[in-house]
Amino acid sequence: MPGKAGRTPRTRASVRKRGNSFQVRVYAGVDPLTGKDSYLTESTRDERKAEKIRTRLLAQVDQQRQAATKATLAYVLDAWLKVHEADPSTLAGYRRAAETRIKPALGHVPVAKITPRVLEEFYAELRRCRARCDGKPNVEHRTSKPHDCHADDKSTRRTCKAHVCRPYAASTIRETHVIISGALSTAVRWGWIQNNPAEVTKKPRQPKPAPKPPTPKQAAQLVEAAMGQDQAWGTLVWLTMITGARRGEIVALRWHDVHLDTGMLEIRRNYVDGIEKDTKTHQIRRIALDDDTCQLLRVHRDRYEEQVRVLDEGPRDDAFVFSYQPDHARPCDPDGVSHRYKAMVDRLGIDTHLHALRHYSATELITAGVDVRTVAGRLGHGGGGTTTLRVYTAWVAESDKLAADILARRVMPARQARSPGTGSAAADSEEEAGWPRGTVT
Structure with a gap:
């Protein structure tokens, strides 16, 4: 029967063939922000799966219309991630955690049925085994297709092995709690549930800091080895050790942040996942440099100026201090820096990593009698030294x-x-x- 003004009622869902795939299209109502019709779409090459997709998308639309009583935790997580304000890298990590850890276990549960007991039992499972197995011996099959478990062909790569439980780290479980709590808090604010069960849930324990800085002898070996490889690389390792700056903060340095005339270094930015952003504490900090470090940076600046002269260009104060490009237009890749450092320490036979240089800087200063507030200021710790005291209690x-x-x-x-x-x-x-x-x- 025709609708108002003789218009035919809109079909809620449709499946149409587009090339080699089938597109499912479900009407989701009018967007309150734009006033335009909104649709959920998804494609598949398997025609048999199209109906399942249609049913799932229709259910998702119904959840949105009756969110207060029927929304699942998966739906609430997705809604929260759309509006949560955080750095892109943080949001990406939260999405990965939601898809790999939370949704497979609790995604189907209506948010109104999430209780402290449900959450605490879930965290207990994660502490026991990340696969959330039933505790009985089983075999981890390399493929879901029929196969010989003892075969070692190209399709399986390895023989199937007995399952070994691997628990998640305490920090990972705590992050899981933070994500669930944030999503449920938003659901309370939007009127979908009356209270946030995560607030009274026993929180996963905070892992105790266990910094393991290199010894002074090892630190000397590390600097000597780095200088032996490359003077620019040696300068980067030395500056990381002396300032205690984070990896992303070191590679984000530009020449206008280095004040050699006054012996001062400004930490203004952090470089993560190809993006420049604020420092972790969103504060600019200024770190004093000693004469030897200033001299190293002067020599490094001379190398940079020589490189750009070869390119018939002039030096730029907004160029990055550490770069693999001759014009220093892009910073060194943080992951690449860590990999190079790991290869270097492996050759030296020293069990350490790049972030341990930050621990070395902190512990040496504290042991030398420098007050905690000054150390916290150099490291960029918030709370006036509270974090520094917690992490470096022994020192x-x-x-x-x-x-x-x-x-x-x-x-x-x-x-x-x-x-x-x-x-x-x-x-x-x-x-x-x-x-x-x-x-x-």
Whole structure:
């Protein structure tokens, strides 16, 4: 029967053949922002799958219309990711986690039925096995097609093996909780559910920081090896070690961030996944440089200027300090820097990684007696040193012990200078008063 004004009612869903594929198209209503008709579409080469896709897309549209009672956690996650404000790399990580960890387990569950018990049992499964197996012995098949489990042909590559449970790291499970909690919080704000069960769920434990910096001897070996490979590479490794800057912050440096006349370095940006963005704490920080580091950077600047002269170009202050291109128009790839560093330390037989240079800078400064707030400022830690104290507790304790020894060395000579005698009687008097026998030097 024709609709209003003689118009035929719109078909909710249709399947049409386009080339070698079948396109499923489902009407999703009028977009409230643009006022235009909105459609969900998906294509497949298998005609038999088209009907399943049509049913799924129709269900998704129905969920949207009755979100308050029928929306699944998968739908809520997708809706939250559309509006959540975060860096592109962070959002990409959240999407991967949602698709690989959360949706396979809880994606089909109506959001109204997510309870603290459901979440805590889910986290317990992740702590036991990332595959969420039933705990019984089983075989991990290399293919779902009929095959010989002991064959080693091109189709299977390897023989099928007995399943070995591999738990997720504590940090990964905690990230999973953050994502679920964020999505459910948005569902509360939009009126889809009354409360956020993740708020009262026992949170996955925060993994304890376990920094493992190289020793001073190893640090010297690392710098020497890097300089031996390439002076520019050696300068990058040295600057990372001296400043404690993050990998992305080092490669994002431009020449106008380096003030050699005043011995100051400005950390303004971070380079991640091919994108320049703010630093992790969204703050600019200024780090003092020593004379040797300034001299290294002057020589590095001379190399850069020589490279651009060969290209008949002039030096630019907005050029990147570290680059594999002659004109320094693009920074070094952060992953490439890490891979090169890993290859170098493997040849040296040192068990370490690039981020450990940041730990080395922090621990050496703290052990030397530099106050925690200053160290936090150089590293770019937020909270006025709270993070620094939490991560480097052992080294702060060592520094505190050193401070006590320094005070004792300063007080004891002055006290003994006032002692009435230096014989055994004076020594016995000191011991009775609680002073250690002998002179502290």
